[in-house]
Amino acid sequence: MKFLLQRIAFYLFTAWAAITINFFIPRLIPGDPVTSLINKFQGQMSTEAIDSLYVLFGLDKDASVWSQYVDYWGQVFRGDLGLSFTFFPTPVSDILGQSLPWTIALVGITTFASFVIGTGLGVLAGWRRGSWLDGLLPVTTFLSSIPYFWLGLIAITLLAGQGSFFPSSGGYEPGLVPSWNSEFIGSAVQHSLLPAVTxxxxxxxxxILSMRNMMVTVASEDYITVAHAKGLSERRVMVSYAARNALLPNVSGFALSLGFIVGGTLLVEIVFSYPGIGYNLFQAVGAKDYPLMQGVFLVITISVLVANLIADIAYLLLDPRTRKEG
Structure with a gap:
């Protein structure tokens, strides 16, 4: 319990630091976000309107940095992340609320599926060294070295195009209104197939590669030999003794993967013009949309922290030594 409380305190401190850094991002960049917005409208704004924008975006020159900082924390707690320049005057929270479900549905499902499939195959490959499955390691090593977006470009070139079942871009067929009906859901699934496969x-x-290597290492431990000497079944030794201990390092990797679900596949969403949060970040950078960038960075940071907290809890459940230390 002590271990868990220490980790929660650490993550709370990290969250405070991340939000503080996020507050200073637009204030450290040369110029300021309001100037960028004024340039977007080609300077056709009155002095009163410009002053109102500074107040609106929390950059009031008459207010101290401390008061702006306190106001920013109040906005974060209220879920008010400001207004987007790219989609002005739409609030950033609304934009993120629309794009997050797309990213979570696409990357969340594929991340979980890849972890389960890869871990299972890695357990078998490491436990049964020399089998045909273990012989596929060169192929898996080659595939793991290929970036998502490169596979996406290859998939578009080979499988998408005129008359193809696989759309090359977008999240659903143009003209459809997002809703929970069979036509829209079918279109959304169809558009997600290629990016999901890549x-x-x-x-x-x-x-597969990481789990296989951990299984090979664990298989030579003394407690595995003792388990065999007790006459336990091969399956029980593999799952309850070897795989359970070999899984621990992968838990951290999986937690980080969960944390980066919201922005880790930025290039995939760009390649497929998929309406997720990564594509929003790409648009925000191109338009110098500081409020939207801040919102995306904040969501990614919180996601990573929550995912790592989940990993720590998983460690407590999987590793008795951690519980004893706590």
Whole structure:
């Protein structure tokens, strides 16, 4: 319990530091976000309107930095992340609320599926060294070295195009209104197939390789020999003794993967013009949309911290030594 409380305190401190850094980002960049917005409208704004924008975006020159900082924390707690320049005057929270489900549905499902499939195949490959499955390691190593977006470009070139079942871009067929009906859901699934397959192929190979290597290391431990000497079944030794201990390092990797779900496949969403949060970040950078960039960075940071906290809890459940230390 002490271990868990220490980790929670650490993550709370890290969250405070991340939000503080996020507050200073637009204030450290040369110029300021309001100037960029004024340039977007070609300077056709009155002095009163410009002063109102400074107040609106929390950059009031008459207010101290401390008061702006306190106001920013109040906005974060209220879920108010400001207004987007790219989609002005739409609030950043609304934009993120629309794009997050797309990214979570695509990357969340593929990340979980790749972890389960890759870990399972890695356990078998490491436990049964020399089998045909173990012989596929060179292929998995090659696939794990290929970036998501490169596989995406290859998939578009070979499988997408005129008359193809696989769309090359977008999240659903143009003209459809997002809703929970069969036509829209079918279109969304169809548009997600190619990006999902590219993510799955590239990421599952890494899980196979890492889990296989850990299984080989664990298989030579003394407690595995003792388990065999007790007459336990091969399956029980593999799952309950070898795989359970070999899985621990992969838990951290999986937690980081969960944390980066919201922005880790930025290039995949760009390649497929998929309406997720990564594509929003790409648009924000191109338009110098500081409030949207801040919002995306904040969501990614919180996601990573929450995912790592989940990993620590998983460690407590999987590793008795951690509980004894706590």
């Amino acid at each position: 993510i799955l192929i590239s990421s599952v190979s890494g899980w």
